[in-house]
Amino acid sequence: MKKLLLSSIAFVFLLTSCGSKQKGELTGVQGKKWYPEKPYGMELIPRGSFIMGKSEEDQGKLLNAPTKTVTVRSFYMDDTEITNSEYRQFVEWVKDSIVRTKLAILADELGIGPEEGGIGDYAFKDADTTRASVYDKYMLDNYSGMGETGYEGRALSKDEELIWDTSDYPDEYYTEIMDSIYLSEEESYNGQRTIDVKQLKYKYSWMDIEAAARASVKGNTSRKDFIKTEEVEIYPDTTVWIRDFSYSYNEPMHNDYFWHDAYSEYPVVGITWQQAKAFCNWRTKYKNDDNKSRGKQFVNQFRLPTEAEWEYAARGGIEGGTYPWGGPYVISDTGCFMANFKPQRGDYAADAALYTVEAKSYEPNDFNMYNMAGNVSEWTNSSYDPSAYDYVSTMNPNGGDQSNTRKVIRGGSWKDVAYFLQVSTRDFEYADSARSYIGFRTVQDYMGEEDSTQ
Structure with a gap:
């Protein structure tokens, strides 16, 4: 009884002392001072609306990208594909x-x-x-x-x-x-x-928030039921350079591309969708571990872009553009190719590159994004459904079906024809597949910037 009385007195004292600091006013809970910062190597993509889908002729006759006006929130995006050097840091x-x-x-x-x-x-x-x-x-x-x-x-x-x-x-x-x-x-x-x-396996856990939110309506759910644990072999599959191309001599790329310093600034390839997701989790942990040691607030997660975010960033604010630079041509007024792709049948070198090129090659688009067309195709977080545009939301649309192992890739690559470089062209690959022509870049949700006037 004595212990209970002392606890009650302490509790009342605590309430009294808290109230005295706030002078009886509703001041809110005072947290740590938050100092937002621009993520290293990223550019801010401002929120906006755009017409997603094929406003130009659908040469592939796939009918999987009808036009639809959508709005996306502001986010940061890597200005280049993740490079070999950056992925080696993870490894x-x-x-x-x-x-x-x-x-x-x-x-x-x-x-x-x-x-x-x-x-x-x-x-x-x-x-x-x-x-x-x-x-x-x-x-x-x-x-x-x-x-x-x-x-x-x-x-x-x-x-x-x-x-x-x-x-x-x-x-x-x-x-x-x-x-x-x-x-x-x-x-x-x-x-x-x-x-x-x-x-070299990376183990991490994450919570399926969307599934938890839907299940919470029915009740009788436990938080732990939606916590998933992943363990992923994270080393790139270097054999893709040989397996992707039968009867082709690509051993030098297999032997040297990922680890040699000559290729440090080239985009990493041979990465599955699961490995790209693991990298995003590690990048978040790596940054937040450092923030914790400095007594700074945690940053929100790095992740793969949704399909809509990717297309919006690729367009660079140009309405109705066929390519990131506008279009409809792939050659500039000076006669130079605008991206790394296969411009003619079998002539991979016509654009001055045989395989990939350094991540900061060619001119960036108006959002300062490099190689949003060509070089390597890029994983997105969205699952591929040919009819997705018919049912996804017009606000931050995302077809994120966890059971669908077909994941959207965008942008075309060094081995693709110009059709796949168009900002509206959709393609997919299976999540457990690694290719010599697929890489990725990450995004982070925007939560404010430093006030430059102070």
Whole structure:
């Protein structure tokens, strides 16, 4: 009874003290000061309405893009396709995390902590109880052993740099872990052992908000029923350069395109729709982890654009344009091709490029978007349905059916004819397919900008 009385007094005091700061006025809950910033490498696409679909002749006779006036909200979009260099940052982060996790688990099993050095330098942060926070200790006491591996939720130590030079490995345990991430001697050749890329898996969870919202009307639903967990092999499929083209010598592209610095600023290819989604999740986490360390508010998620957002951005504000530059021609008044595509039968090099080109090639459109036509086709978040324009909303339209594995790709590529470069042309590929001519770019919803007048 005494404890209850003290709690009641404390609660009343809390209400009184809160009220005194606000002087009895309705001032609202005061959160952190939010400082919006323009995402790196992105351009603002201002909200607006446009006529989506084929206002010009539908040469393909597909009848899948009738004209429809729609409105989209403001959003940021990458000014180029995601490059090899940018995607390699994702791959390196995953590789680093997997190695550190393996080292930490082995150190935990051996009972070796940071004070013992060697593999102990990579032990879980909570292994050093002198440095563990109250929260870390609580989580270890109450949630240890939960999850698939029993190590979920335990923080990795990133204080020590990973050692990749075999001559500098600190002990046999470290050597054992590093040896496990490479291909076996039997699978290596020419004296080189490479990373087993099938181990490079990114695991994340997300909530199907749309399904949850629809189900909530019926009641008897639980939040956990709509939380999905994905585990995706994230290394690009470099064999696409050979598999996509039978009886064609493309081994140099298979061998060098993704990892060599000569191709760093070229668009990444060989990426499935699922891998593109995983990249978006990682990019959001990567930014928010940094924001958390700086005491800044989280940013909203990076994601793939909807089909409508993509077309709106590709048009660059030009009403009725056939191509991002307007059109209807693919050659400028100086006689130069305006994009990287296949202008003539079998003559891939007529536009001065055989395969892909650097992401910032050719002239950008009026929204400062590069290669919205040609170079590589791009994944969108929308599922493909030939009749989608008949039923999607006129406000931020999106055909996002999770059960439909056909996903819309847009923009045409280096191996396509001009028809596929038109801003209104629709095409699709299956979500689990990787191609040498499909890449992607990401978007982020607009939530305001810095006030430049202050």
